[in-house]
Amino acid sequence: MDLHDRLLVQLSTRDVYDARTLGGQPQSGLVFTGQAAHDAVRMVRRQGYAGPVLADRRRYAGSGRVSGTAGLSAHWIADQVEARVTIPLTDSGYIGRNDTRALRTILDQASRWDDVVAVLPLHADWLGPDLPALTAAIAGYGGPVALVAEDAASGARPEAFRLGLPLLSAGPEALGALAHGAPWAAVGVREVLRHLYPEHPPADGGWRRGGARSALVPERLAFVPVERLPEGPCPCAACHGRPLRRLAGAGELEVNTHNVTVLHRLHARMSRARHRRHWWDERLGAPPHHVEAAGDRVARPGVQAGGGAGLAGPEEP
Template sequence: MDLRDRLLVQVSVRDVYDAVTLAGHPGSGLVFTGQAGHDAVRMARRSGYDGPLLADRRRYAGSARVRGTARLSADWIADQVEAGATAPLTDSGYIGKGDHESLHATLEQAVQWDSVIAVLPVHPRWVAEDRPVLLRTIADYGTPVALVVEDGPPYRPLPLPLLSAGVPALAALAHGAEWAAIGVREVLRHLYPEPHEIRGGWRRGGARSAFVPERLEFVPVERLSDGTCDCSTCRGRPLRRLASAEEIEVNTHNAKVLHRLHNRLLRSTHRERWWRELTA
C-alpha cells in the first residue's frame, strides 16, 4: 500500500467511527493519534477500510512530553505491524532547539527497524536556521522520516512528509514530500510550545474551524463570512451555517474541500509553481 502523494486525515482515536467518512475518497488515508492508535488501526481494518493507515503515539506533545533521547518502544512498532498499519511510526520524543543529541538518538534507534518511519517533532529553528544540518543528518541516516514542526514563524516548505499539520501539509506535497497529514481539529494541526496559553476558552462541541479555500486557512466557525460553498456537504449553502453544525459535518466539509484542492495539486504539471501562484 503506497503512501505516495497521499493527503492523510489525522484524527484522534475517539474519531474511529467517523474516520472512514472523512477519508473515504481516493488519495486520502488516516492517521490515528494517541496511545491506542494501533487499536484504532485494527478496528478500521476490520471494518473493511483498505486505504493507508498510520498511528502517531504523539509522546512529543503536551505538558508531559518526553525528550527525543527517550527510548523508542519495540512493542509500539510491533503492535502497529500486527494491527495492519501501512508503515509503523516511531513513538519519538520532542527535539528542542539545537538538541542534536535528541535528533541523532531518534534516528539511530529508528534505523534498526526495516520500513519504519522516524517521527521528528522539532523546534521551529530546525526548519529555519538549522535547516541544512537537519536535511544533512536525515540523509546520512537514510531512514524515512516524518516531521512535526512546532508552532513558530512561517518557513520555506521542505520536501519531507508532515504530521499534525494544517495548510503547510499541502505546501509540503507541492514541494516534493511523499505524503502529509492534516489534523481534523486545531490540537491536531499544531504542535504547541510548552507551556502554552489556551486561547478562546472552551466552547460546546470543542473549538471547530472550517477550511475556506479562497483564504487557504481554517477559520473558527463563529467567524465565517456569508460566502457559500459548493462541496457535496454544503451544496451551495452559506458557510456561516456551520456555526450551528455538528463537528462531524464541519470536518466532512473540510475533508471534501481539501480533497478537491489536493486533486488540483496532483493534476498540476509544475507543483511548486502552482503553489506559488495559489498563495501569491
C-alpha cells in the same frame, strides 16, 4: 498499500467511528493519534477500511511531553505491524532547541528497523538557524522520516513544507509539502491536531485548544473559527452551494466532512497542474476574500524558508 501522493486525515482515537467517512476521499488515508492508536487501526481494518492507515503515538506533545532522548519502543512498532498499519511510525519524543542528542537518538534507534518512518517532532529553530544540521542528519540517516513542526513562540510556523518531506499534525501546508515532492502529508481534523504548540506558550499566544471548531475557507487556505465564517456559498460536495456560515450550527462531523472535502478537491486540482509548486505559490498569493482574520494561515510569498516568520498561528479566539 501505496502512500504515494496521499493527503491523510489525522484523527484522535475517539474519531474511530467517523474515520471511514473522513478518510473516504480519493487519495486519502488515516492517521490515528495517541497511545491506543494501533487499536483504532485494528478496528477500522476489521470494518473493511482498505486505504492507508498510520498510528502516531504523539508522545512529543503537551505539557507532559517526552524528550527524544527517552528512546523508541520496539513494542510500539510490533503493535502497529500486528494492527496492519501501512508503515510503522516511531513513538518519538520531542527534539528541543539545539538538542542534537535527541535527534541522533531517534535516528540511530530508528535505523534498527527496516521500513519504519522516523518521526521528528522539531522545535521551530530546527527549521530556521539549525536547518543545515537537520538536513545533514536526515541525509546521513538515509531512511524515511516525517516531520512535526512546532509553532514558534510568536505564533508563526516554520515553512517545513518547503523541504518536501512528509508532515504530521499539519494544516493547509500539507498541500504545500505535496507540491514540493513529499510522498504524503497529514492534516489534523481539529486545531490541536494541526499544531505542535510550544511547551510554554505566551499567555497572549491566541491558541484555541479543546473542542473549538474551525472550517476551511478555500479562498484563503485558512481554517477559520465557525463563528467567524463568511456569508458566501460553498460549492464543495458536502455543502452543495449552501452558505458556509451555516457550519456555525453544525456538528463536528459535518464541519470536518466539509474540511476534508475541500482539501481533497484542492489536492485533485494540484494533481492536475503541470507545475505543482507554481500552483501552490499561486494559492499563497491569492487575494483575500471575505475573511479579515483567520487561523492556520499559510505564509505569503516572499517569506524565506526557515526565516522564522513562516506559517501564521492558529485560529484566533
